[in-house]
Amino acid sequence: MRHKDKFEIVDGVAGNARITGMVSVVLLVLLIAEAATIPLIGQLRGPHIFIGMLLLGPLALKFFSTGYRFARYYAHTPAYVSHGPPALGLRLLAPVLVVTTVALFATGVALLIVGPDNGQLQFLHKLSFIVWVAFISVHLLGHLVELPGLAMPDWRRSAPEAVRLAGAGPRILLLTSAVTGGLVLGFLGLAVAGSWLS
Numbered sequence: 001m002r003h004k005d006k007f008e009i010v011d012g013v014a015g016n017a018r019i020t021g022m023v024s025v026v027l028l029v030l031l032i033a034e035a036a037t038i039p040l041i042g043q044l045r046g047p048h049i050f051i052g053m054l055l056l057g058p059l060a061l062k063f064f065s066t067g068y069r070f071a072r073y074y075a076h077t078p079a080y081v082s083h084g085p086p087a088l089g090l091r092l093l094a095p096v097l098v099v100t101t102v103a104l105f106a107t108g109v110a111l112l113i114v115g116p117d118n119g120q121l122q123f124l125h126k127l128s129f130i131v132w133v134a135f136i137s138v139h140l141l142g143h144l145v146e147l148p149g150l151a152m153p154d155w156r157r158s159a160p161e162a163v164r165l166a167g168a169g170p171r172i173l174l175l176t177s178a179v180t181g182g183l184v185l186g187f188l189g190l191a192v193a194g195s196w197l198s
């Protein structure tokens with residue numbers, strides 16, 4: 001059983017998709033909260049920085065789980081090849097989404113470190129946000145329908161056989177660790193945000 005759990009985590013296409021689905025729900029909720037701080041950024045800089053830094057934990061897990069599927073597919077692992085790649089449109093969009101997401105978060109962290117006196121960096125953060133919104137909107141719409149089926153089953157203790165999949169515990173632990181790591185980063189962000197909050 002122990003071996004089977006490990007096998008599902010390491011090689012299981014379905015387990016991989018469930019991790020991606022679960023962490024995507026966390027991302028969705030936190031991104032909505034982050035977006036809600038934008039219209040009142042003057043008063044909500046603290047929450048913006050905290051949630052932005054917190055997002056880095058789940059985001060790292062998302063990059064890890066999708067990067068893992070990507071690597072396994074291109075390494076010709078049979079299970080991942082027979083499952084196939086994402087739908088063509090989403091597959092083409094994925095690299096641009098990753099690049100714009102990295103730009104958005106990198107400029108956010110850079111702003112936090114550099115402080116309020118860098119107009120160019122503020123412009124780049126805003127610009128990357130505008131470009132990112134276009135791509136994340138398509139990504140979100142493209143994946144919304146499959147999201148509940150991926151994100152919910154691991155939480156159902158009395159799920160029917162067909163829905164059960166070994167490794168639910170480790171997957172939930174992975175998700176919890178990502179959020180905990182994010183929380184640490186969130187508090188760390190606030191600790192160095194003095195110049196933005198004074």
Ligand code: HEM
Pocket residue numbers: 016017020021024025027028031059062066069086090091094095097098101136139140141143144146147150
């Ligand atoms: C900054 C935010 C995000 C980034 C960088 C990101 C990135 C990615 C990438 C690169 C993939 C693999 C390619 C693909 O299947 O399209 C993926 C898959 C996926 N994403 Fe996102 N994503 C983000 C947010 C979200 C959100 C908010 C949702 C909620 C709807 C979501 C739901 C999904 C789903 C369901 C999959 C497919 C899982 C699978 O079947 O393996 N993502 N994401």
Ligand code: HEM
Pocket residue numbers: 031034035038041042045048049051052053055104105107108109111112122125126129189196
């Ligand atoms: C590590 C994560 C992040 C950090 C540390 C961060 C930090 C900051 C800081 C310090 C500002 C300047 C606030 C001001 O001018 O008063 C800012 C502005 C902004 N941030 Fe972020 N941010 C992060 C992530 C994000 C994300 C994920 C989004 C989008 C969902 C976003 C969207 C924006 C926008 C649109 C502005 C400009 C608001 C305005 O001036 O009207 N940021 N951010």
